[in-house]
Amino acid sequence: MIREERLKLILDFVNEQDYCSNEKISKHLNIPFTTLRRDLTDLHNESKLKRVHGGAKTIREKSILEAFLDEKLLTNIDAKKNIANKALACIKPFETIFLDAGSTTFFLAEIIKPELNNKIYTNSIINAQILAKNGIKDINLLPGKLKISTRAICGVETISALSKYNFDLAFIGINAVDNEFNFFTTDEDEAEVKRIAIKNSQFSFGLADTSKNNSKSLVKFSDKSQIALINEEV
Structure with a gap:
């Protein structure tokens, strides 16, 4: 599986669940832990999800109102x-x-x-x-x-x-x-x-x-x- 496809699968899965443990993501998507940790770090750095202890959580888009x-x-x-x-x-x-x-x-x-x-x-x-x-x-x-x-x-x-x-x-x-x-x-x-x-x-x-x-x-x-x-x- 190429990296871009793998990142999309991880992101879609985490967004569906709101929060997922590393173990659950690895098992469900059949991704080795070492690869998963690297991918989660990349997604976190790109502000696409948030890495937390033992897993990852979705980033909900905020709604911005007009300020003066x-x-x-x-x-x-x-x-x-x-x-x-x-x-x-x-x-x-x-x-x-x-x-x-x-x-x-x-x-x-x-x-x-x-x-x-x-x-x-x-x-x-x-x-x-x-x-x-x-x-x-x-x-x-x-x-x-x-x-x-x-x-x-x-x-x-x-x-x-x-x-x-x-x-x-x-x-x-x-x-x-x-x-x-x-x-x-x-x-x-x-x-x-x-x-x-x-x-x-x-x-x-x-x-x-x-x-x-x-x-x-x-x-x-x-x-x-x-x-x-x-x-x-x-």
Whole structure:
């Protein structure tokens, strides 16, 4: 049995049972203890299950609700700054960029260099302000309805305006990432803005620290086939 098939069998079996002892997994799937311990360690390190003394247990996906932007700017700051620096390395001079609303994109807005001469479109008032403070000259704020909790601009006007443009890069905020690397947000209007930005971009990057792993939120807007995930570990 190849490793990928074996890992899937182990994961499916543990998820069905909620908790399994090493002995039960080994006997049921006919996997030697030495191989099983190595596989369980790999699955644990990938956050697909949790190793516990004598066995393994499932990781239930948590549901993420929308927090206010002011709160999110105070959480996981080091991870978000790390992600922002990785995202900055993807930007080349004179590229046209869509910068989504969100706390991690806020930290990216802080460090985009004026000398790159990028044209930047955003649906975030606060990101536009930070870009201006950072010396960016070509800032384009999309029209639409302001969502107070996230300071994101969204809605029919936003989608209509966004549909006119094509971008070199899009940096997309993510609320939740499930075990299959589907990406979620909490609001259908914001989800549609993200979908259009991804569709109209040559390359799209999702920015999400690992605290958002193993979770879901209200609306799926994309998956790993459409955007590359940047977190503090990748």
